[in-house]
Amino acid sequence: MTAANPNAPPPSPVRLSAVHGPGQPEPSEALERLYRGFERELLVPLWTEIGDLMPRHPRSKASPHLWRWDRLVELASEAGRIVPVGRGGERRAIALANPSLGGRPFATPTLWAAIQYLMPGEDAPEHRHTQHAFRFVVEGEGVWTVVNGDPVRMSRGDFLPQAGWNWHAHHNAATEPMAWIDGLDIPFSYYTESQFFEVGRERIGAAEKSTPERSRSERLWGHPGLRPLSQPDSPSATPLLAYRWVDTDRALADQLALEQEGHQVTLSPGHAAVRFTNPSTGGDVMPTIRCEMHRLRAGAESRVRREVGSSVFQVFDGTGTVTVGEREWEVARGDMFVVPSWAPFTARASRDVPGLDLFRFGDAPIFEALHAHRMQIGEVGA
Amino acid sequence: MTAANPNAPPPSPVRLSAVHGPGQPEPSEALERLYRGFERELLVPLWTEIGDLMPRHPRSKASPHLWRWDRLVELASEAGRIVPVGRGGERRAIALANPSLGGRPFATPTLWAAIQYLMPGEDAPEHRHTQHAFRFVVEGEGVWTVVNGDPVRMSRGDFLPQAGWNWHAHHNAATEPMAWIDGLDIPFSYYTESQFFEVGRERIGAAEKSTPERSRSERLWGHPGLRPLSQPDSPSATPLLAYRWVDTDRALADQLALEQEGHQVTLSPGHAAVRFTNPSTGGDVMPTIRCEMHRLRAGAESRVRREVGSSVFQVFDGTGTVTVGEREWEVARGDMFVVPSWAPFTARASRDVPGLDLFRFGDAPIFEALHAHRMQIGEVGA
Amino acid sequence: MTAANPNAPPPSPVRLSAVHGPGQPEPSEALERLYRGFERELLVPLWTEIGDLMPRHPRSKASPHLWRWDRLVELASEAGRIVPVGRGGERRAIALANPSLGGRPFATPTLWAAIQYLMPGEDAPEHRHTQHAFRFVVEGEGVWTVVNGDPVRMSRGDFLPQAGWNWHAHHNAATEPMAWIDGLDIPFSYYTESQFFEVGRERIGAAEKSTPERSRSERLWGHPGLRPLSQPDSPSATPLLAYRWVDTDRALADQLALEQEGHQVTLSPGHAAVRFTNPSTGGDVMPTIRCEMHRLRAGAESRVRREVGSSVFQVFDGTGTVTVGEREWEVARGDMFVVPSWAPFTARASRDVPGLDLFRFGDAPIFEALHAHRMQIGEVGA
Amino acid sequence: MTAANPNAPPPSPVRLSAVHGPGQPEPSEALERLYRGFERELLVPLWTEIGDLMPRHPRSKASPHLWRWDRLVELASEAGRIVPVGRGGERRAIALANPSLGGRPFATPTLWAAIQYLMPGEDAPEHRHTQHAFRFVVEGEGVWTVVNGDPVRMSRGDFLPQAGWNWHAHHNAATEPMAWIDGLDIPFSYYTESQFFEVGRERIGAAEKSTPERSRSERLWGHPGLRPLSQPDSPSATPLLAYRWVDTDRALADQLALEQEGHQVTLSPGHAAVRFTNPSTGGDVMPTIRCEMHRLRAGAESRVRREVGSSVFQVFDGTGTVTVGEREWEVARGDMFVVPSWAPFTARASRDVPGLDLFRFGDAPIFEALHAHRMQIGEVGA
Structure with a gap:
């Protein structure tokens, strides 16, 4: 015999087994032949899958799980020492991987949650993506996130949304490292295949490295019940970049x-x-x-x-x-x-x-x- | 050597390897230790995953693929002979399995597409689910789908939407088998874990087995530009059950x-x-x-x-x-x-x-x- | 006596009288002086007006009233004989004047309702206005209304909306006069002062004088539950110009x-x-x-x-x-x-x-x- | 001469005169007869009215006009001395009457604007109405407006909306009179005949006479970019009662x-x-x-x-x-x-x-x- 025919179709990924059970056809030779036909033609019957696909109510593939902050910070800090931040890797972000989602960096089937860590003086390079993101600061301060050129201070308790397709970079203007958490819809975008990404400038401008107490977005949009007449509507994303x-x-x-x-x-x-x-x-x-x-x-x-x-x-x-x-x-x-x-x-x-x-x-x-x-x-x- | 400790934690699903590449930290012993720490704590860094998770534009896991109708009908017809329809399996539906989606019955990452087949005199039992569905008839006739008690004729060229959470059953009132296609958002509901399902009556009533030319929904909603004053709004789903x-x-x-x-x-x-x-x-x-x-x-x-x-x-x-x-x-x-x-x-x-x-x-x-x-x-x- | 001072301010339109009644201040000389002051400064107190302005529920200034069709047609027909149709007057439309709305051509405080009449071969010239309009045909046929160049047949029972700012003209292509009713929001636009008007071409083109059974709008939008993919949304006005x-x-x-x-x-x-x-x-x-x-x-x-x-x-x-x-x-x-x-x-x-x-x-x-x-x-x- | 027939219909309010002009029919005896017929049947032709009803752009019946604050305050203060506040008159509010709107208390065809004045210790009784209202304070302080039982402080520069159908009363808790302006949509509601009114309690409760610095509405809704999870949506009216x-x-x-x-x-x-x-x-x-x-x-x-x-x-x-x-x-x-x-x-x-x-x-x-x-x-x- 000879080597495999290079023009042969790849083996079908479909695998079907006749089983006993409610709603299942009796195993038989005819059924086996049918299932082989399904496999060959890339078909899968509903009746073998319905229990998994159509449960009475959601039965999550994800597990409840807890991550301790001290362990997160310890490993992020270690990464701070040995993993540089720059173009390509883009961010020193370390994501929670739900134990029953196959080792993927998905906290849940739709949500990404990570600890991000920036050393004193470091910059995370500018990029933008359609995935929606936010930062939340459980401790520390000293980093400014620069969104479309607007530097936004990050301090304990602050919530900083960063809706999709806004340019953003981070820089640590302090003398201490800083950690915070990022949340994104990366898994959702990944499963639904709707994501775009662009790299930005290698370095943000000097003015953007300023460290104002309040961002421009807050000065425009951060007054209760008031909106600036000069600004357009922003239905797809909040124009306010920091909630203090x-x-x-x-x-x-x-x-x-x-x-x-x-x-x-x-x-x-x-x-x-x-x-x-x-x-x-x-x-x-x-x-x-x-x-x-x-x-x-x-x-x-x-x-x-x-x-x-x-x-x-x-x-x-x-x-x-x-x-x-x-x-x-x-x-x-x-x-x-x-x-x-x-x-x-x-x-x-x-x-x-x-x-x-x-x-x-x-x-x-x-x-x-x-x-x-x-x-x-x-x-x-x- | 002794038996495994039954109280040991399950092995971590996370597997990380230091690699060479743009944006990747230099492989080193320290990095290996860090990655082992990540695995232990169920963490995955962004920098090893970003290329897959955040591409420049959608790069689908699904492949373009074609299924020939004669092959679909032939296998469905064979299934008609040997696979009964009833509670548990619910429907004699055979789904397209995209060749690069791991053998799952997913035509695309979000969409289910199947051929459904009903023999003369057969009934598919009543149920309801939050997944949205429709039928489209490329050939044949003789089946009525009964939606919330309203029998809807199915004939070549007809489009029959069946929005989520409506009770529905099918019955073949003719002397020939009939095939049609079903489309649903099963994969989307499955990934996002938002699905509910209920079984209905074992048998629908005699009146619901009638075979009217037009369904009640068409008599109420099927007049161009006119809406019945007695009917409520229906923002989440069309109230019209057949588009002829x-x-x-x-x-x-x-x-x-x-x-x-x-x-x-x-x-x-x-x-x-x-x-x-x-x-x-x-x-x-x-x-x-x-x-x-x-x-x-x-x-x-x-x-x-x-x-x-x-x-x-x-x-x-x-x-x-x-x-x-x-x-x-x-x-x-x-x-x-x-x-x-x-x-x-x-x-x-x-x-x-x-x-x-x-x-x-x-x-x-x-x-x-x-x-x-x-x-x-x-x-x-x- | 001398001539009136031409520079004197016009007399105030405000007239106030002290009256007895619940919630009214006691008539007195001081009150009279106050009321004269109000008049001079163009002021009116709430307390004398509240019963009229803020009733317990709407108490319409309009009266229920009935107009008999034979009388409307008789007078419209007489107008057909002696009143020409053309630029300036624009339409041979005769409006219902609610008996308690001061002789204004207002059927109600917000609505205009008129009989319009067109003699054989006559044209009503093209114009457009922000007031929303429709035609409804209680009897007769033979007139086409041309909306943005699309001739729309008018026959008994047809409803023909004509949302604001669409160019429109009418022509009677038959050998008999034709009457129909027009409804508009003229009084509402008039009170709220939101109306614009433009005259169009003196004559519409020959192609627009064609008399198709179905208008283009019906061929695009008149199919139940279907919308043409090529056409934009039209949230402010229906794109369908005839409901048969x-x-x-x-x-x-x-x-x-x-x-x-x-x-x-x-x-x-x-x-x-x-x-x-x-x-x-x-x-x-x-x-x-x-x-x-x-x-x-x-x-x-x-x-x-x-x-x-x-x-x-x-x-x-x-x-x-x-x-x-x-x-x-x-x-x-x-x-x-x-x-x-x-x-x-x-x-x-x-x-x-x-x-x-x-x-x-x-x-x-x-x-x-x-x-x-x-x-x-x-x-x-x- | 005999007495008037008590069963005769009231005289028609319609008055039509044949005139010369573009778009007008030639005056004639027939036209006069037609116009008398119109009057008898309560009809008005478009061609005599179109210039007024359908202008090229809005031509307001209202005039630009200015009212001086010192004159408003002087007269309001005088009213404070001689006009009591209580049920029936409801409010000591004195409205701007546009000089070309016939002496009605209408600042414009749709808007009511008034100065309201409350003496030390006075209460304005509780009521509610579908007309939307607000207060704006150009000077002074000491009055609390009580909206659905929530006392709201009024001070210089504050804007206090009071959307329709909320119960409200006012009380002056200070030792000085206070003036402010009210804005409402009274004329719009009046023309469109859409208004409802209810009287409330004769006296509000003691707790409602408290004088907190911040109202409950501000404590719930007055934080920038934050909404209380316990509160329902309020699409028809702002839930925030003071903008400081x-x-x-x-x-x-x-x-x-x-x-x-x-x-x-x-x-x-x-x-x-x-x-x-x-x-x-x-x-x-x-x-x-x-x-x-x-x-x-x-x-x-x-x-x-x-x-x-x-x-x-x-x-x-x-x-x-x-x-x-x-x-x-x-x-x-x-x-x-x-x-x-x-x-x-x-x-x-x-x-x-x-x-x-x-x-x-x-x-x-x-x-x-x-x-x-x-x-x-x-x-x-x-």
């Missing part, structure tokens, strides 16, 4: 104080929450990612909830206990965890701290836009 | 006739096209699937186009040549083929036929809803 | 037949109704005018309803009794009547006719767009 | 500073402007009224503009010159003036003041919602 902790903290404190005064303004007793919004629409900051900050008063517990779509949380402050499906963890500052689609979630603040502050991002805007969102609060069925 | 070939054909013929009379109403010379729309909104029939019928006059060629998102085509009538990326096929009635995201596409009708009619469905509404749609027509860059 | 009686009649007949078969698809027993819609949005044909056709089966009576905003009705066929507030009339083909804002309305078809067909147009889209719409059906309070 | 001067002032100052730094963020050199928006939608605070604050740097002049719809301005600070159509005035704090539909408008700040701050409200949202808005900036044709 001083505002977020005050909004949460106001809700808890109003609750104390007898007004029903919390999600449940002791549970305040705000959503970061696009001031030009009132909607989510980005078309695919919803970002929120939650605060539980000492000892308070959130109502159990589950919803279509997945979320990633980071503990911003305090300590407490979180429950995701069958898993439960004690959590502290910086810890990150994943809530898969339709998994029940609750959080409880410790009694001996002022409270528990949780930053959350999730993919709910995708499902709302497509009329596919569902949520259960307070009681979640089987 | 007589209307589609006439609309396409009208466009070509108007073009002949000197009016610019075609997409390009000799290329007429209509979209199936939700009469209560004017938008797409379903939130995730766009459906269209295209007609090329004999010898006419469409302008090359590519867009974010994928499509599946079926030849409804005529013959011609279609080009998808690097592939080119001669096509005839019933043949189905796939256009992956951002792959250039053109079609040309043969000169010796009246024309080429192409049914198309795609996932563009997803990207439009999320402000992520892009399209190039006429000239497509590198 | 054959379709309207069939839609109404279908509803009554479905009701007979046991389905709840009518507004109330024996009361079918359709709305004319923009096929590119599913919404109203024009931003300010809603148009509908109602059919009451012999002997059926509509549920009483009242709503914010006014309507004008024309009897298209049959006979019956209509009640508007305190007024009640026996009506027959062509009769027109007005339902003021918040006035209760019911209609009842005679028992000895097949039914009563009522064409209706109203201003509800204005209030819906401004979140100001309210409606009561079935029981209307004091 | 400190924010408005800072936003305007930021724009001028950014301009100085070389960024194009002003409407034209030296002209900063913000719009008050609904934080839950990013759109106008109310469906019918747009509110803005404009700031001209010393010596700067705005670009001439005209638009469909009318506006009322109040000078908040500084001095300057404003031009409206043919009129020009020197203006100072508190002065109010009217810009009719389509009248060209410019403002110029004096050179010897820090600048000119102008508060503006207008009816543009009505026209935008109805696709009828038009604007010209920079050059306005004949």
Whole structure:
């Protein structure tokens, strides 16, 4: 015999086995012949797949999982020492890889979550991409992110959205390294194959390396209930590039104080929450990612909830206990965890701290836009 | 040596190798240690993945591929003989499995396309699911699909949308088998984990087995430019359950006739096209699937186009040549083929036929809803 | 006595009188001085006006009123003999003047309704205006309205919208005069001062004087549930220029037949109704005018309803009794009547006719767009 | 002579005269008979009215006019002495009556503008109405407006929207009288007959008479880019009840500073402007009224503009010159003036003041919602 025919078609990736079970045809020789025909013609019947493809409710491939902040920072810091930042790799970002998503850098099937680390004086080069991104700062300061030439300060508690297709670079203007988290819709873009990317200038200009307290975007758009007449609408992405902790903290404190005064303004007793919004629409900051900050008063517990779509949380402050499906963890500052689609979630603040502050991002805007969102609060069925 | 510790954590799915390349850190012992740390902690750096995850433009994992109708019908017919239809398997549907999507029954990363086959007298049991679906009939007749109790006739050329969460069953009221194609957003729902499913009654009622020429939905919603005052809005799904070939054909013929009379109403010379729309909104029939019928006059060629998102085509009538990326096929009635995201596409009708009619469905509404749609027509860059 | 000072300010239009009543200040000399001061400074206090300006619910200045079709036609026909049609006067249109709106040609505070009349061979010159308009044909045929160069046939039962800023002319291609009704938002534009007008060509081209059975707009947009891919969205106005009686009649007949078969698809027993819609949005044909056709089966009576905003009705066929507030009339083909804002309305078809067909147009889209719409059906309070 | 027949119909309000002119039929006996027929049947032809009803562009019935603040305050203060506030009259509000709108309390055909005045310790009783309202405070403080039980402080520079159908009362908690201006859409509601009104409690509760620095609405909704998760959407009206001067002032100052730094963020050199928006939608605070604050740097002049719809301005600070159509005035704090539909408008700040701050409200949202808005900036044709 001779070498394989180079013109032969590649072997079919389809593999079908006749099995016993409800809704399955009886195994037989004829069935085997049929399945071989399916394989040859690149066909797969519904009846062998329906249980996996069409479950009664979402059964996530992702697992609940927790990453400890000290371990993230330790490894990021080590990367800071030995991995340079520059064109090609683009960013010193290290992503959470959900343990049941095959080793891919996907926190959930739709969301990317990473720790990014920048050494003193370092620059991350300019680029832009259609993936939507944000930064959230759990500790530290000293880095400015430069978005379309507008330098934006990053400090503890700040939320910095960076909607798709904006040019951006980062530079550390301080004498200490700085770490923060990035959230993006990379897995969603990857599965749906809708992503574009462009490299920018090798170096940003000197003026863009300035370190103003407030970015231009904040000076234009950061005034409550006011919009600048000169600026166009921005339905696909928020024009406000920084949401400062001083505002977020005050909004949460106001809700808890109003609750104390007898007004029903919390999600449940002791549970305040705000959503970061696009001031030009009132909607989510980005078309695919919803970002929120939650605060539980000492000892308070959130109502159990589950919803279509997945979320990633980071503990911003305090300590407490979180429950995701069958898993439960004690959590502290910086810890990150994943809530898969339709998994029940609750959080409880410790009694001996002022409270528990949780930053959350999730993919709910995708499902709302497509009329596919569902949520259960307070009681979640089987 | 002893048995494995049953309490040991499962091995990490993350595997990282230091490699040489632009943007990659120099391989070193320290880097190896770092990568082992990443694996242990379920972390993956961006710099090893960015080329795959963030390409310059969509590079689809799916391949252009063609399935011949006669082969589909032959296998479906064989399945009709040996595979029963009933609860559990639910439908005798056989799906196209794109050759580069790992043997999964996914025509593209977001779309399911299948041939469904029903023998004389057979019933497919009632169920409902959040996945959006439609039927398109390239030949035959005799089956009624019963949607929320409304029997809808299926005949050659008819398009029958079935938006998510409507109860539906099928029954073949004729003496011949019947085949048609189903399109759904199963892969999209599967990746994004947003699907719900319920089984319905074991048998639909006698009245629902009637075989009216027109469904109730058509009698209510099938009048051009008119809406029934008694019916609520239906933004998430079209309330019209059948789009008849007589209307589609006439609309396409009208466009070509108007073009002949000197009016610019075609997409390009000799290329007429209509979209199936939700009469209560004017938008797409379903939130995730766009459906269209295209007609090329004999010898006419469409302008090359590519867009974010994928499509599946079926030849409804005529013959011609279609080009998808690097592939080119001669096509005839019933043949189905796939256009992956951002792959250039053109079609040309043969000169010796009246024309080429192409049914198309795609996932563009997803990207439009999320402000992520892009399209190039006429000239497509590198 | 001397001549009036030509430089003196014009006398103030404000006139105030102290009166006795709840919420009114006691008449006094000081009050008189205050009121003279108000007059001088062009000021009016709320307290003397609030009863008129801020009633408990709308109290229309317009009256219910009926115009008999035979009288309208007789006078229009007489105008046909002695009043030419041409530039300046523009149209031989004769408007209903609500008896309590001061002799202005306003059927209601927002709506214009007129009979238009064109003699054999006559042309009405081309112009365009931002006021939205439509034609409805209660009898006759032979006129084509030419909209942006597209000749549109007008026949009994046809509804022909003509959204603002489209060029249009009319020509009578037949040997008989023809009458029809025009509806516009002239009073609304007049009060809100938002109107623009331009004269067009003195004569339309020969090709535009052709008399096709179907207009180009119908060939593009008149297919149920289908939209032409080549045409842009048209959110502010329907692109479909004719809604034919054959379709309207069939839609109404279908509803009554479905009701007979046991389905709840009518507004109330024996009361079918359709709305004319923009096929590119599913919404109203024009931003300010809603148009509908109602059919009451012999002997059926509509549920009483009242709503914010006014309507004008024309009897298209049959006979019956209509009640508007305190007024009640026996009506027959062509009769027109007005339902003021918040006035209760019911209609009842005679028992000895097949039914009563009522064409209706109203201003509800204005209030819906401004979140100001309210409606009561079935029981209307004091 | 005999007594009038009590059953005779009332005399027709229609009066028609045959006139000479373009587009007019030749006067004749037949025409006179026709016109008498029209009068009898309550009909008016288009050809005698078209010039008034369908002008080439809006020709406002309203006049440009200026009211001096000192005269308004003087008369309001006098009213404070002799006109009580209470149920029936409801408010001590004194409205601007445009000199060419027949003595009605209408600043423009759609807008009401009034000075309201409350004596120390006085209450204005609770009521609600569908008319949309706001308060703007050009000077003074000490009054709280209580909206749905939420006391809202009023101080110089504050803008306080009060969308339709919210319960509201006012109380003066200080030892001085206070004046402010009210803006409403009363004329628009009046012409379109869409208004509802309800009286509320005779006295508001003691807790509602508290005088908090910040209202509950501000504590919930007054944080930039943040929304409370517990609160529903509010598309028809802003949930934020006070826009504080400190924010408005800072936003305007930021724009001028950014301009100085070389960024194009002003409407034209030296002209900063913000719009008050609904934080839950990013759109106008109310469906019918747009509110803005404009700031001209010393010596700067705005670009001439005209638009469909009318506006009322109040000078908040500084001095300057404003031009409206043919009129020009020197203006100072508190002065109010009217810009009719389509009248060209410019403002110029004096050179010897820090600048000119102008508060503006207008009816543009009505026209935008109805696709009828038009604007010209920079050059306005004949």
